[in-house]
Amino acid sequence: MANQALARLETALRDRRLDRTLTTALPAWEQRDDSTLPTGVAAFDARVRGGLPRGHLSEMVGAPSSGRTTLMLQTIAASTQRGEIAALVDTFDRLDVASAADAGIDLARLLWVRGPSISLGTGAAMPVRAGAAVSPGEPAGTDAAINRALKAVNLVLQAGGFGCVVLDLGDAPPPALRRIPFTTWLRVQRIVEGRDTACLLIAPHPLARSAGGLTLSLAARVRWTGDADRNRHLTGADINVRIVSPRRRVDGEICIAAFATTAHDDRPQRHGDTEPKFFTSVPLSLCGA
């Protein structure tokens, strides 16, 4: 009897749409042209209905060599080439400028916030923070770098005007990430909510994603050509992206092929020049043959 009454009550509430927790059908995602940030990879953008959602915090997670940096730079490049400005908070100063240029990023439109150039394991930051104010009691090393990066993201998001803001914690040790209070991510989500900015977090494992954001779990397999060490080279990677997004209902997997331009036999294209400078790098297999 009680169950029937409960069932009738739930039916009545569902019919009148008074309680969303009872409705199994989530509201349809209203697609707006400017509500997503395309990554520039057509297959991926089609899969996620346009790209990374603006006004939400998404995350791109994976182990080293999973393709996070490749996809991150691709997203920033797409943003800058649309005329937007982007920001990269590089917690441990890992950005390779040549890779960024090869990805097509308009470097003049990218605000690069560089953390200390920490080589993980020592915990000690390189002495590059000249002139910065040091608060008393501030923890040193990795934790301090992460704290400053979070503050920097806060400042950038509050300033507004950026189409894409990326926080790179890809090399942060998991114990240090676990020490970040969960409320920190709530604050970031609250700041980015409603803005025209797509916020992207790069991390080794899922950390925080706003309700309307995406979690992209990446795994990659590199591709080689050649059969011997001296005539083999890296040609690219197949990046497998697993998409998790309950709100947007775009869950699934997709494989993206990335090609290497920093491969050694493509080096004449570096820095946009076609001619080598005063010398050229030569594979020893050709020299010694």
Added chain:
Amino acid sequence: MFAALYAARGSSCETLLDVARDFSPRIETCGACEVVLDLAGLTRLLGDAKTIAGELRRTAADRGLRVRIAIAGTRTAARLLARDRAGITIVEPGDEARALENLRLEWLEIFSKPEPNEPHEPHEPPDPGSRIPDPLTVTLRRWGLRTLGDFAALPADEVAARLGQTGAAWQRLARGEDAAPLVPSVAEERFEQALDLEWPIEGLEPLSFVLARLLEPLSAHLERRDRGAAALHIRLHLVKRNGVTREVHERTLQLPAPMRDARTLRTLALLDLESHPPSAAIDRVVVAVDPTPGRVIQFSLLTRPLPSPEQLSTLMARLTALMGEGRCGSTVTVDSWEPGAFEMASFAPRDSHDARSHAPHRLRDTEIKNPICASVPLWPVSANSAAPVPRLAIRRFRFPIPARVRVDRGVPVRVVSDRRGISGGKVDICAGPWRSSGGWWVAETRAPYSPHVPHPAQSPHVPHSPHWDRDEWDVTLSDGATYRVFRERDTDAWFIEGVVD
């Protein structure tokens, strides 16, 4: 009525201007230590021309100036009489021509030329034999004219017919007629505020209140003059604890765009002082700005709005205070094959606000054919995508990580590192070596580069070594990660340069 003041050699021109400004706001600087005042309305305050002249001479004498004063109905007559006659000369309006009739003809030649920078004694016109006379002066002397009165008596149309426009202008000068109205000299306006504190203050918090008090009127002053601040100068007069030693702590902020918002200026000043704090207590604060005309901004409806320069400058100042000098901005590639070379630049997205920056790479060098649409991307947005296929990127360790590599027949077979996050392991597959070297033509001026021991004096932006010589390998380890490692050929040391990600 006009009054001309002519100071003797060695007089302070600034003092002369101050004397003139005490009597009239409409003054014109006519040369070195020569000023002309418009006396309109002064008769009601001081009295007749004789009284005014007496007051002028007394005021100038009080300030240590020896001046000649002439008052006449025209500027030209007043200037000529001040140069020719010592003391005070007063001519009633309408009598200028008669007062000037006995002046020598050479005065016209001097008045028709620009004033020299250095003052000279005006008691005598230059000796006609001391320099090459003007041809017009030679002509007038040949005609038998010796004084301005002789020249002024000639018929004007005949003079113009024979001597042209210059002759006609000289004749008007000889009659004491003004060729142009008085053009008042505008005093250089200083945008500066200062405050002497009753007791010295320490710390930025009390200083912020002082800065707010100084910047509010400064901002209002800029707004009244429709100016913006191009640079902000802060001078803090410090007093040491012994109360005797004094020094000045000066900071100058170059602003990215003209601005006059007091709150923004105060924020920028405080952020800069946070990074460069004064070393002692402050007892005097001086704030000055370099004014510049305000900018006219017209936003485009066709391009994405960017943050205002005020917002960007505040953001950059906050980020710099947080992360350190030189750690925030945009980056540029350098013309070098040196691995990882780059340079930092200031973040100014508006500088790249042109259509070509929106274009795909293949169209960057094409000429924009329609200049009217220079601010509008000529390519559809859908075409403005990044590289159609993602480019494999590297996560670079700014300071390469030392590694222990076991080599078998010249091929790395095992890579191990002590750094956390890089587990290392057996090499599953590798490619290389790729020899890279350079910079050997640069003179060795610093200690040899050692990646695992960064030199404290080295720049964090560019790899520090003037030269490099190494063999690079791409290796995939058993942990699944792909690294770029290299062996320094000089030292046979192995390092991990980055992770292919």
